[in-house]
Amino acid sequence: MRPVTERDLRASFVNCTKGEAKRLAVPRDLATRPWDDLDFLGWRDPASPERAYLVAESGDGLIGIALRQAAPHAGHVRRSMCSLCLTMHPGDGVCLLTARRAGKTGQQGNSVGAYICTDLACSLYLRGKKEAAPGARLHESLTLEEQITRTTTNLTTFLNKVVE
Incomplete structure (x- = not known):
């Protein structure tokens, strides 16, 4: 992902x-993010942990979505898989994040969700940096580039559901 500014993110x-975009919490460490290793920029709102934000490159620009974490299940101890990168996490390492749809359907309360790394x-x-x-x-026969392509395809599919 190319480096972005706060103005780019908000727009x-x-x-x-x-x-709402003007008031949302933007990461303060944009200058030090590992941009070459990021397929998208995702962060949590430090003042409101149930809120998350995701920004990805799309065509010639950026597409950002505001997300909300669904209420966690008490006693959740099983392993869950992220629908984007297919990483398995125990407990609360994966959560259901929902996004209000863009446009009129979102204003009517329609949303979509995905299980994503918390x-x-x-x-x-994916890159073994975390x-x-x-x-x-899990060991896969896919190359890292193929895994990255799969992840970005999964992300694009989710983003398209928000924008439809």
């Missing part, structure tokens, strides 16, 4: 108002 959001670090798990629990990344 990219498709499923919230301009006022910390939104899919790109780093470790999940033992056995989180």
Whole structure:
């Protein structure tokens, strides 16, 4: 992913108002992010942990979506798989994140969801830059580039559902 500025991020959001985009918490460490290792930028709102944001390159620009974490299940101890990068996590390492649809359907309350790594670090798990629990990344015959392509395809499919 190419480096982005705070202005780029705020202008990219498709499923919230301009006022909401102006008020959302943007990461303070944009200058130090490992941009070459990121397929998308994802972060949590430090003041409101149930909120998350995801920004990805799309065509000539960026597409950003605001997400909300569904209520966690008490006593959740089984392993779950991220629908983007296919990393397995125990407990609450994967959560259901929902996004209000863009446009009129979103204003009517329609949303879509996906099970995604809770910390939104899919790109780093793929590349081995961040470790999940033992056995989180199953051995695959796909190359790293093929795994990255699969992850970005999964992300694009999710983003398209938000924008439709």
